[in-house]
Amino acid sequence: MCKMKKLLGSIVSDWSRLQRQTYATSFVTPDIPVLPSTDHIARKYQGLDYDTVQRIKExxxxxxxxxxxxxxLLINEAHMxxxxxxxGxxxxxxxxxxxxxxxxxCHPRVTEAAKSQLDKLIxxxxxxxxSAMYEYTRKLVKTLPPHLNVIYLVNSGSEANELAILLARLYTKKQDVIAFNSAYHGGTHLxxxxxxLATYKYPRNNxxxxxxxxxxxxxxxIWGGARCRYSPIQTKRYCECPPNQCDATNKSYEQLVNAFQYNVPITGAAALIAESIQGVAxxxxxxxxxLRKAYEMIKSTDGLFISDEVRNIVRSGTR
Structure with a gap:
């Protein structure tokens, strides 16, 4: 019996020591990079205390x-x-x-322009x-192709897409619109x-x-290869397409044609809408x-192509 107690005591002691070692090993602080220095000094926080903010939110x-x-995170200030x-x-x-x-x-040029405008007219x-509205319109037009030269300013992307669908339906006198799987176009009903994307769907009629x-x-x-994209970043999938050809494009285009044939009246669709680069999914x-083939197809049936530029233009380049 004494030998058994001694053996059990030894096992418990060894196990406790192993636990302490494991606990210490698990909480070793990794090397964390040090943030570069900055000349900006944030103001002292003067808002509601943290717990009050959480209670109001709840x-x-x-x-x-x-x-x-x-x-x-309760953000007090931002700079660049x-x-x-x-x-702090x-x-x-x-x-x-x-x-x-x-x-x-809070880029200095942006905040200076905003303050100047707020002092004059809200x-x-x-x-x-x-004048400011037309200065902006002129600058915007200069970034677009010559034939895209009429601007309608709205408040949000959802509103812009609502307007685009409305204009397409009125102009073509057609109702149906084709979009792509995994697209994100806004938060209004339309x-x-x-x-x-299921994340943005609710149990109600579409x-x-x-x-x-x-x-x-x-x-x-389903289809893709090592030379499919215009981007310098390509996939590691195998590709044996000849020059100036893309099997993924051809087969995907066939699926788009099928979507029109099986879902849209023979009179055609009002519009095809697409993000030039999908981002939310x-x-x-x-x-x-x-996209060029898709554009040519919808135009050939007297429909309109709506380009929902979310990731492109100023977010990822100048055009």
Missing amino acids: AHVVPCIKSLNSKP QWLYDHT KRYLDMFAGIVTVSVGH HCSNLFQH TQTLTA APGIHHALMPDVYRG GVKEFPRYF
């Missing part, structure tokens, strides 16, 4: 508004690529407001003219129907006349020549 803010962290929380801690912002802060937070409706075609995805889709680029 009691009065819709629960679908989620925070990115389990312990939410840096965010500062209520304690600095973070490198690699999120950029869901890729909307294109030139950094709002008077477009029933009256104001644009949620155009959107083909807007009528909207259909979806297979999204050509050369990375994870993961960055997806169309294979070479596909």
Whole structure:
């Protein structure tokens, strides 16, 4: 019996020591890169205290508004690529407001222009003219192809796509619209129907006349090869397509033709809508020549092509 107790005691002692070693090993602090220095000094936080903010959010803010962290960051200030929380801690912002802060937070030129405009005029409706609106319109037109030279300014991407579908239906006198799987086009009733992602769907009736075609995805889709994209970043899939040909494009185009044949009246569709680069469902680029072929097809049936430029133009280049 004494020998048994001694043996058990030894086992327990060894196990406890192993646990302590494992615990210590699990919590070794890794080498964390040091943030580059900056001349900017954040202001002292003067807002509601952290716990009060959390109570207000819990009691009065819709629960679908989620925070990115389990312990939410309470941001006090931002400058260029840096965010500062209520304690003064600095973070490198690699999120950029869901890729909307294109030139950094509080860029001096942007804030100077905004302050100057707020001192002169905030709002008077477009029933009256104001120089700034036409200065912006002129600059915007200069970035577009010559035949795209008429601007209708709206408040959001959802509103822009609603307007585009309305104009297409009125102009063509047709109803049906084709979009692509995994597309994101907005949060209104119509644009949620155009959107083909379960995350943004609700158990309700969709807007009528909207259909979806297979999204050509050369990375994870049915067809794809090592030379499918215009991008310098290609997939590692095998490719034996001859020069100036793309098997993924041809087969994906056949699927698009089928979507029109099986879903749209013989009179054709009002429009085909596409993001030039999909982003919400993961960055997806169309294979070479596909969008041009799709554009030519919808135009050949007197429909319109709607380009929903979300990831392109100023977010990823100048055009």
